[in-house]
Amino acid sequence: MSKYGKEILIGTIPVVLLFLLFIGVNIIPVIFMTVLLASLFYMTRMRGGNMGMGGERRGKVRTPAFLTFDEIGGQDRAKKELREALDFLIRYEEIQKLGIRPLKGILLTGPPGTGKTLMAKAAAHYTNSVFMAASGSEFVEMYVGVGASRIRDLFKEARNRASKENKDSAIVFIDEIDVIGGKRDGGQHREYDQTLNQLLTEMDGIHTAESPRILIMAATNRKEMLDSALLRPGRFDRHIEVDLPDKKGRLHILNIHAKNKPLAEGVSLETVAEETFGFSGAQLESVMNEAAIYAMRDDLESIEQRHLSLAVDKVMMGERTDRESTKEERDRVALHELGHAIVAEIVRPGSVSQVALSPRGKALGYVRHNPQQDQYLYTKEHLQQQIMIALGGAVAEEMFYGGRSTGSRNDFEQALNLVHTMMDCGLTNLGIIDRQMVTKEELMKENAAILEQLTEETRKVLEQHRSVFTQSLDILIHEEVLSGEQFRELLAGSELPQPA
Structure with missing residues (x-):
């Protein structure tokens, strides 16, 4: 007007x-x-x-900054597999000569924080394609048909942008695709179902002889929740597992995030890589960031090894707290942690790095273990030893106080999970079973038998070293930290039994 x-x-x-x-x-x-x-x-x-046509939100379809595969650490296998898939866009004429059908979709799966979204960003730079990113939640509305309309407009805009920019291909990336791609329950009138149906239709129409070519990429850490129609060949042809990094990958990630941080002389990132087994890329980035924060608190211009050790503890267990406790509670916590440490040192000599009485996160104390080699297969003996270490704290409390406390809750959860692993892998007296086909009574009986047997073995180990508790308790109460060397010297004064 x-x-x-x-x-x-x-x-x-x-x-x-x-x-x-x-x-x-x-x-x-x-x-x-x-x-x-x-x-x-x-x-x-x-x-x-x-909103754009069909309800598409302008500004929600994002074009991220360029990122190269070299800037992503710890995923050599996944990057190699993804590059091969992306070559189908780059070398289109060559694959036509061999009669290869171009891939329609690539699904990146794996735990949170492993770099799935980063790899999708790097794919745009690698292929020189138009790149459009959206989250699964952006297609979900209370109004029926809005999500399906946004799916149509997303693919339409990808084609239009590729044509305007004279690009041969476009990549559409949908993060957290399980929001719209979950398994359908038979009803065809839900908004989620209509959005998924539209996505399936668009994917069926992606492979045409016309230019530009469109490749859809998606990421999820809950692959088991996706609808089977979405996972079949011809839709998401490649499922690339972006897993937790191994030691070499962790070191690569740490070096990447250390480039803009001043490290003191003698700092060993390899030691940090050994101590962070099971950490994701996001957690490793947090370790470097927290170490820098600790250095700033100490008014230092460079990050020292102790800052990195503190950062590992913080990321693993939480920030150190100023929680006040009574003398009886501190004594109980100290004996509890010494129970863990004694069992750990007996079944795996040299494994204890530190016993600490300082509260951190929800833990009132903790035992820090020396880094072990990356391990992905576990024997029955190894799992039993791990259960004994978990039970050591509660058994120590029973020995000195005649009962347990709520401090053993996480230990029991860990022990129960290990027992479930043994059952699923056929390492119990039940043999090879499917836990869904065995009665709850049988499972409870076997679970109780395993834990009772290992509790008694743990008690025997701790009773043989009762003197170590009294010798270590005073040091731990006054200094709050007992180093692994001090602890092993105290153990050396008693007769060490051979590991079972």
């Missing part, structure tokens, strides 16, 4: 209202309807400014 048109409208409305009032018309309903229509008009304009 022009400037003069607005002025005429503003001047006309009061005149009309005064005229209606003069002739005796009740103008309250008229005013109410006018305000309501004006509000609807305003909301429609605001929604139109943020």
